[in-house]
Amino acid sequence: MNETAGLVFIVIGIAFDFFGSLGLIRFPDVYNRLHSSIKCVTLGTSSILFGLFLFKGFSATGIKALLCIIFLLLTAPVSAHALARGAHKSGVKLWEKSVCDKYEEDKNQ
Amino acid sequence: MKRLRWFIGLTAIIIIFFAIFSYPIPSLLEWQSLLLKRVFFILFLCACLCLWRILIGPTSSDRAVALDILGILIVGFCAVLGIATGRHWYIDIGIAWALESFIFVLALAKYLEGKRFDE
Numbered sequence: 001m002n003e004t005a006g007l008v009f010i011v012i013g014i015a016f017d018f019f020g021s022l023g024l025i026r027f028p029d030v031y032n033r034l035h036s037s038i039k040c041v042t043l044g045t046s047s048i049l050f051g052l053f054l055f056k057g058f059s060a061t062g063i064k065a066l067l068c069i070i071f072l073l074l075t076a077p078v079s080a081h082a083l084a085r086g087a088h089k090s091g092v093k094l095w096e097k098s099v100c101d102k103y104e105e106d107k108n109q
Numbered sequence: 110m111k112r113l114r115w116f117i118g119l120t121a122i123i124i125i126f127f128a129i130f131s132y133p134i135p136s137l138l139e140w141q142s143l144l145l146k147r148v149f150f151i152l153f154l155c156a157c158l159c160l161w162r163i164l165i166g167p168t169s170s171d172r173a174v175a176l177d178i179l180g181i182l183i184v185g186f187c188a189v190l191g192i193a194t195g196r197h198w199y200i201d202i203g204i205a206w207a208l209e210s211f212i213f214v215l216a217l218a219k220y221l222e223g224k225r226f227d228e
Contacts, residue, residue, distance in 0.1 A: 009143060010189065014151050021155040024162050024178055030170050033162075037178050045185040046203060052188045052200065064200045065188065071207055072184065077175055079214040086221030087170035 002054050009051035016044030029095040032088050034080055042076040125154070143192045152186050173217045181208030 027033045033037030049065045049072075056062040088103055142223065153169045162175040184203045191199035 006192075007141060008191075010148060011144075013185065014148055017155050017185060018151055019159040021178065021182075025158050025176060030168065030174060033171070034174050041178050043179050045181050045188075048185040049203075055192055058170065061191065061197050061200055064204065068184065068188075068200065068204050068207060071204065072181065073177055073208070075211040077213055079218070082141050082165060082215055082218035083173055083177060083221075086218035087168075088172075089128070089222045090170060092168055092170055102188065 002057070004056035006051040009047050009054060013044040013047030016047065017041040018039050025036060031084060031099070032095065034084055038076060042072060046072055056096065084089050121190075124163065142193075145189070148189055149186075152182065152189065153161065155182055156186075170221055177210070177214045177219070180206065180214070183210075 017040070020037040023036030023040065024033050027036050049069050053062040053065040054068075057064070094103045095100060129147050156179060159175045159179040163172050163179075166172045166175065184207050185205035187199045187206065191197070191203075
């Protein structure tokens, strides 16, 4: 029973990973690519690690998987924010159909 | 023209998934281990997409984004490997890889801003 539930979580996580990587290929801009892929891949990998926890139960491996989930959920938004800020400061242009750029307006004030 | 390109991509994705999940034909008794063997092919496909973005990225920030995504994918790959082989130390490699990837991406973001590392 636990193994079947773990396999269901792993398949859901694999689907999220695949669509995140597909967004990395298909979107037209750095910011769009970051926006589409970092959330999908973080949630998919967390789901795979939760499947590992369901396989192993409350042993050492399962507790390490839960710790790894917490670490990923804390560090992936920080790295994405730093990457977007660095890309904007290094002068990467937005896509030509983008609507607004609030960070540029804040810098000009 | 645009709809033709969408149709070609959708048929390619459906053919790849059908080829991964239908050969050899899964039996009802050992479908769990067969499913775990096929998960590796899809993760390999995701890693190949990330490597393609690193290869053709127009700017250097595109390559940094793809490298971040690849580092998170490898943690999931280590978790699936730990289930499939039964070894308990693959998840340790996953935790260490996540920590190293985080610090590496922060250093790359500092480099993209054009500052030095001690500012």
